[in-house]
Amino acid sequence: xxxxxxxxxxxxxxxxxxxxxxxxxxxxxxxxxxxxxxxxxxxxxxxxxxxxxxxxxxxxxxxxxxxxxxxxxxxxxxxxxxxxxxxxxxxxxxxxxxxxxxxxxxxxxxxxxxxxxxxxxxxxxxxxxxxxxxxxxxxxxxxxxxxxxxxxxxxxxxxxxxxxxxxxxxxxxxxxxxxxxxxxxxxxxxxxxxxxxxxxxxxxxxxxxxxxxxxxxxxxxxxxxxxxxxxxxxxxxxxxxxxxxxxxxxxxxxxxxxxxxxxxxxxxxxxxxxxxxxxxxxxxxxxxxxxxxxxxxxxxxxxxxxxxxxxxxxxxxxxxxxxxxxxxxxxxxxxxxxxxxxxxxxxxxxxxxxxxxxxxxxxxxxxxxxxxxxxxxxxxxxxxxxxxxxxxxxxxxxxxxxxxxxxxxxxxxxxxxxxxxxxxxxxxxxxxxxxxxxxxxxxxxxxxxxxxxxxxxxxxxxxxxxxxxxxxxxxxxxxxxxxxxxxxxxxxxxxxxxxxxxxxxxxxxxxxxxxxxxxxxxxxxxxxxxxxxxxxxxxxxxxxxxxxxxxxxxxxxxxxxxxxxxxxxxxxxxxxxxxxxxxxxxxxxxxxxxxxxxxxxxxxxxxxxxxxxxxxxxxxxxxxxxxxxxxxxxxxxxxxxxxxxxxxxxxxxxxxxxxxxxxxxxxxxxxxxxxxxxxxxxxxxxxxxxxxxxxxxxxxxx
Numbered sequence: 177x178x179x180x181x182x183x184x185x186x187x188x189x190x191x192x193x194x195x196x197x198x199x200x201x202x203x204x205x206x207x208x209x210x211x212x213x214x215x216x217x218x219x220x221x222x223x224x225x226x227x228x229x230x231x232x233x234x235x236x237x238x239x240x241x242x243x244x245x246x247x248x249x250x251x252x253x254x255x256x257x258x259x260x261x262x263x264x265x266x267x268x269x270x271x272x273x274x275x276x277x278x279x280x281x282x283x284x285x286x287x288x289x290x291x292x293x294x295x296x297x298x299x300x301x302x303x304x305x306x307x308x309x310x311x312x313x314x315x316x317x318x319x320x321x322x323x324x325x326x327x328x329x330x331x332x333x334x335x336x337x338x339x340x341x342x343x344x345x346x347x348x349x350x351x352x353x354x355x356x357x358x359x360x361x362x363x364x365x366x367x368x369x370x371x372x373x374x375x376x377x378x379x380x381x382x383x384x385x386x387x388x389x390x391x392x393x394x395x396x397x398x399x400x401x402x403x404x405x406x407x408x409x410x411x412x413x414x415x416x417x418x419x420x421x422x423x424x425x426x427x428x429x430x431x432x433x434x435x436x437x438x439x440x441x442x443x444x445x446x447x448x449x450x451x452x453x454x455x456x457x458x459x460x461x462x463x464x465x466x467x468x469x470x471x472x473x474x475x476x477x478x479x480x481x482x483x484x485x486x487x488x489x490x491x492x493x494x495x496x497x498x499x500x501x502x503x504x505x506x507x508x509x510x511x512x513x514x515x516x517x518x519x520x521x522x523x524x525x526x527x528x529x530x531x532x533x534x535x536x537x538x539x540x541x542x543x544x545x546x547x548x549x550x551x552x553x554x555x556x557x558x559x560x561x562x563x564x565x566x567x568x569x570x571x572x573x574x575x576x577x578x579x580x581x582x583x584x585x586x587x588x589x590x591x592x593x594x595x596x597x598x599x600x601x602x603x604x605x606x607x608x609x610x611x612x613x614x615x616x617x618x619x620x621x622x623x624x625x626x627x628x629x630x631x632x633x634x635x636x637x638x639x640x641x642x643x644x645x646x647x648x649x650x651x652x653x654x655x656x657x658x659x660x661x662x663x664x665x666x667x668x669x670x671x672x673x674x675x676x677x678x679x680x681x682x683x684x685x686x687x688x689x690x691x692x693x694x695x696x697x698x699x700x701x702x703x704x705x706x707x708x709x710x711x712x713x714x715x716x717x718x719x720x721x722x723x724x725x726x727x728x729x730x731x732x733x734x735x736x737x738x739x740x741x742x743x744x745x746x747x748x749x750x751x752x753x754x755x756x757x758x759x760x761x762x763x764x765x766x767x768x769x770x771x772x773x774x775x776x777x778x779x780x781x782x783x784x785x786x787x788x789x790x791x792x793x794x795x796x797x798x799x800x801x802x803x804x805x806x807x808x809x810x811x812x813x814x815x816x817x818x819x820x821x822x823x824x825x826x827x828x829x830x831x832x833x834x835x836x837x838x839x840x841x842x843x844x845x846x847x848x849x850x851x852x853x854x855x856x857x858x859x860x861x862x863x864x865x866x867x868x869x870x871x872x873x874x875x876x877x878x
Contacts, residue, residue: 207485210395211344214744217718217764221485221538222339222743223476224735226275226351228493229548229698232261232711236555239506239562242494243711245514248521253542256535257715258759259724264731265546265708267651267789268292268599268665268701272309274545274732275352276324279335279488281736281751283652283789287332288325288660290653291601296593297659301607304593310357312364314411321657322414324353326749329656331414335736336393338745339486340410340422345398347431347479348391350467350490355391356426362387365426366408385451385460387427389467390475392434392484396421400483406430416748428460435478443470444477444523465500467492468513469520477527491517495548495698502691502698504552504569506562539716539742541735547710548698549670551575551688553631571631572697573690575671576679577638585685588621590614592663596675599702601662608663610644611820615663616813619644622666623806630688631671638674638686640802641667641703646820647801650827651789652752664805667703667798703798708790714756718742718764728758729781731788737845746846752787754780754841768844772851776844779856782863783837786830792867793830796874797823803877819877826870833862 207213207220231242243250253259266277266284272292273284284290289309296304297319311323313334324332336346336354348354356362362383363373376383393410394401401407401423410424425431428449432441440448440459449471451458462471472491479487494517496502497509504510528534551574555567579600583589591605602622608615625638644664648654654661668674673689673696681689691697700707712730719742733753740746741755742764757777762770769776786793804819837859843849 208345208395208398208400208483210398211342211485213342213344215717215742216744216766217716217742217761218537219539219717219743221480221533222487222541222739223480223538224488224541224739225472225476225491225543226278226489227491227542227544228271229546229700230491230494230544231547232259232544233547234505235550236505236567238559239555239567242514245511245563246518246521248518248525249542249713252521252525252540253713253715254723256721257540257713257719258722260712260714260728260730260756261724261726262729263543263710263712264729264788264790265710266290266732267653267703267708267794268597268601269546269707270309270597270701271545272352275490276309277732278543278545278735279351279354280332281733281747281753282332282749283733283752285649285652285655286327286752288321288323288655288657290648290651290655291595291660291662291665294595295660296595296601296603296662297657298603298607299659302605304603306595308357310352312356312358312361313353314413315361315364317657319657319659325656327656331412333416333747333749334393334412334419335488336486337412337415337419338740338747339743340393340395342745343395344486345395345400345484346393347476347484347487348393349472349475349479349487350389350461350464350492351488352490354393354488356388359383359387362426365411382458382460384463385458386429389461389464390426390428390431392425392431392479394423394425398423398483400434401425405434431479432460435475435482435484437482441474441478443468443474444520444527445470449474464490465492469517469524473520473524477524477531480528480533481531493698502572502696504550504555504567504572504697506555506560506567507569508562508566511562511566535715535717537717539719539739540714541739542713543732543735544710546700547707548700549704549706551631551671551697551699571688573681573688574673574696574699575630576681576687576689577627577668577672577674578676578678578685579674580676581685582625582627582638583621586621586624588618590618590621592618592676594674594676595662596673597701598670598673598699599665599667600674601665604663610646610663611813611817613810615644616808616816617810619664619805620808622664623802627686629669629671630686636669638672639666639668641798642805643667643798643801644805644820646804646823646827647798650797650801650823650830651794653789670699670702670704670707673699703795714738714759716742718761720759720761722759728756729784729791730756731784731790733788734784737842741845750838750842752838754783754838755845757845766845766848768848768850772844772853772856775853775856776841776851778860779837779851780841782860783834783841785867786863787834787838793826793870796867796870797826799874799877800870822873826866829866833859833866837863
């Protein structure tokens with residue numbers, strides 16, 4: 177699957193009541209020694225799980241949604257906490273950017289990954305190089321900047337730090353950039369002459385299973401990460417406030433024996449967890465696309481049972497058949513996989529209850545990185561639901577578009593490189609200014625491309641929106657490394673995957689590609705309500721029981737501050753999101769919020785509308801940017817200049833206003849500072865005025 181985590185592997189409520197194989201409930205009666213979160217709500221454990229593309233809403237009216245086919249999870253979230261149906265991604269919506277935003281609480285401009293799951297950067301004005309977004313936290317890119325890059329150009333603060341400083345061990349289970357992502361990471365952390373590096377250098381077939389994807393970042397002095405257990409220094413040289421004396425365990429080779437001391441770690445079905453993707457079988461990490469619910473939740477439970485009370489886990493996509501090929505809603509293999517996922521959730525919850533880990537002492541956070549758009553025709557027979565009548569598809573697969581050929585057909589031969597995607601990031605050779613004649617000609621050519629969609633038969637523009645650096649800055653997509661900033665991002669219609677070469681499947685510059693190894697039937701990354709609107713579930717101490725909620729707007733940046741507030745912790749930096757106050761009980765809220773609840777809610781809601789990339793102001797700004805880039809001619813570019821100037825001024829005003837709002841919200845939530853109601857009301861009114869002006873300007877563009 178071209179955009180899935182498979183390429184990382186290649187390139188770098190009717191729960192069961194029986195204890196499952198590998199469980200050790202006695203070890204889990206309390207959190208790890210030394211871990212006592214200062215939580216007013218009573219949180220002792222945190223279990224944070226992020227799916228790759230699992231849907232709450234139906235993709236086809238007759239076929240139950242992914243979560244409807246996982247009632248053990250759906251009932252747990254709806255029956256004991258909050259399930260938000262109006263939750264959103266950042267932009268661009270991809271696994272890497274989405275998980276980074278969820279785990280750090282900041283957007284791509286402050287964590288370095290607005291273009292994902294890989295990105296290009298200029299190494300000179302005439303050449304670019306591609307880097308994977310999936311790298312260990314302290315890795316650097318070819319131009320010497322950190323892959324995880326904050327707004328000051330330093331290594332972004334690591335997400336485990338508040339927890340380990342509080343005395344709690346923090347586990348990473350396939351979660352982006354917090355465990356080794358490639359075998360080159362081994363020598364960087366253990367040393368080039370270490371036995372671990374020598375194992376990798378020897379070409380051992382076990383290396384991937386031994387070292388990739390699994391880690392524990394320990395509290396200072398924790399026995400779990402001692403030298404005797406093969407712990408090694410957990411080095412974060414640019415962490416705010418310093419970070420010394422902490423150790424980590426990296427890889428299943430060292431984590432596995434600690435969380436499964438009586439034998440090989442078993443998945444929730446009783447099978448040894450092993451890597452069999454690379455033509456051999458090795459006990460250990462099975463690869464990022466091998467993180468089924470049974471595997472990921474087994475790691476999660478085992479860590480929770482053996483001294484790791486804070487776990488962040490990844491579950492790979494369910495929308496594939498038994499051969500790992502993308503399947504459509506209601507296809508037999510897809511339905512079977514969802515059934516297996518549902519059974520795994522039932523076993524997981526039963527096992528945790530045996531361990532004394534439940535909603536009374538544990539904060540459960542479950543979300544999906546994004547919603548994907550299904551690129552395919554109608555299922556047959558008519559009315560098939562997948563559960564009783566399996567669906568089959570005659571037409572399924574992404575629409576591959578060869579942008580290089582399409583531009584040449586439009587008469588534009590400007591050389592460029594691109595990060596291929598449904599929303600390709602394009603880097604014009606020479607790194608010209610956004611308003612240079614060559615750039616503007618390129619923009620206008622992009623806006624004029626029309627194609628015949630082979631799925632629908634309609635003639636349509638291939639791109640819905642265009643943004644250059646001005647629009648990208650509004651969307652929090654411009655990082656501290658100017659070499660990463662594309663010349664333009666072209667946001668395609670959801671059916672399309674835009675490349676710059678011929679497709680593997682036969683046909684012209686626009687052709688539907690049936691799903692196979694390397695192709696997708698599920699598209700994400702572009703701007704689309706179907707893709708950018710996903711879901712979030714919260715259950716545990718301090719979380720109100722509100723069931724399913726379709727009116728509370730939130731996005732991935734809000735998860736981090738919500739978790740920290742419930743845990744009694746805070747970051748050493750300003751999160752871009754804000755806690756979801758509407759979902760929290762009085763016990764979980766500081767007095768500074770209880771006394772001004774109505775005003776702080778209005779402030780937070782207005783803040784999200786103006787600052788979130790997929791919020792009202794961001795999406796209106798994209799419309800303005802698109803009109804600007806499509807406008808003008810070689811002899812008259814005045815409309816472009818005018819609209820870009822207005823959009824730049826909007827961003828400056830938004831940034832200043834959002835900073836004041838965010839500081840007031842954060843001070844009340846995390847530092848006990850009372851809300852000044854008059855000042856808060858003034859900020860809300862300024863925000864609403866700004867929203868009205870931007871919407872009016874966007875509407876004027878047609």
